[in-house]
Amino acid sequence: MRLLGGALLALVVFASPAAAGFNSWTSESTPDPFTGGVKVEVNYSSSLRSGIFILCDSADHGLEVRAIAGWDYVADLDKLDAEGKIAVDGKVILDVKGKPGAYGNNVAGVSFVLKLDEARTLVDALAGAQSQVAIKDGISAEPHLMGARGSTKSASSLQKCLSAQLQRGGTDSAKEGGSDSGESPGAGEGRRMAMFVLSAFATEQRCKNYKLRSENLPKDEPSAEVKAEFQRILKAEKEQVANSLAKFSCHASAAEVMKYTDLSYDDVWSVQ
Known part of the structure; x- marks a missing residue:
């Protein structure tokens, strides 16, 4: 035995x-x-x-x-x-x-x-x-x-x-779309916004008890440069982001979203 x-x-x-x-x-x-x-x-x-x-x-x-x-x-x-x-x-x-x-x-x-x-x-x-x-x-x-x-x-x-x-x-400044990433401020901001949306959407789709607090998200109209980069990243990275986050726990996936925003965790997520 x-x-x-x-x-x-x-x-x-x-x-x-x-x-x-x-x-x-x-x-x-x-x-x-x-x-x-x-x-x-x-x-x-x-x-x-x-x-x-x-x-x-x-x-x-x-x-x-x-x-x-x-x-x-x-x-x-x-x-x-x-x-x-x-x-x-x-x-x-x-x-x-x-x-x-x-x-x-x-x-x-x-x-x-x-x-x-x-x-x-x-x-x-x-x-x-x-x-x-x-x-x-x-x-x-x-x-x-x-x-x-x-x-x-x-x-x-x-x-x-x-x-x-x-x-x-x-670099750490990439979270804010800083120039250290090699991108213009507008392109960096567009990328950050797109990665936030893609990561948040993938998390919500897989983890049904996680809901975005949309009322706390910024509502300012972005510039044309930000919009263009935002749309480009949405198309290019959607499948990759979903596949990457599928390997995370729901909690880790929600935490990953926080890399792309200055809001607090509680401002972004409602956990039911």
Whole structure:
């Protein structure tokens, strides 16, 4: 009986290359033919139901940290804003805000979306970690306490991803349509508006309990340049955005929309 249990455990653990080792950092990089970028997943498995995932897309900007708590998700978590912290070798490096959600077989977790400067802070600290990486997810009684084994190699994959984002113009100012993206202000604003609409629409279509608060959205008439770029991006990116967000939880998908607006989460979303 013990042998059978061990065999089953091995099958579960090695079902995904990114989850190949417990209590160590592992990474997997996968080219995305739809974006021309590379998706990087870094994983630390504390148990079969708990762990940390760090997700980076070289065609995007910033990254997502998913803290999987390991206990069953309950609907009341929808109402919470998780106040998280990330520490490396005993030093708190980031205070982060995230949204709880359900992952896998109804397991509670939190998604933290980091802007590019926050992402660089995390990845640089992970690369130099000597003994411990700790994450307080904001919904669990105890923090995720992890060792540093494999962190340097995994961080290297994330650093390559962030460097590729910079080369593609994926700076933090891209959220506001700034000139650092290589576009004119009007074109940048049109792209931002289109990505907001496409991401929000894809989220609403898939996640029926998420509704946009349309009454809070800007109603100013955009310029001709903004309109032209808006229409171009709507046609060019619709399928790609929907396919990309289909891999996210509903909470992470809703958080992705927030990259393209200065409004607060509660101003954008009504969660029913």
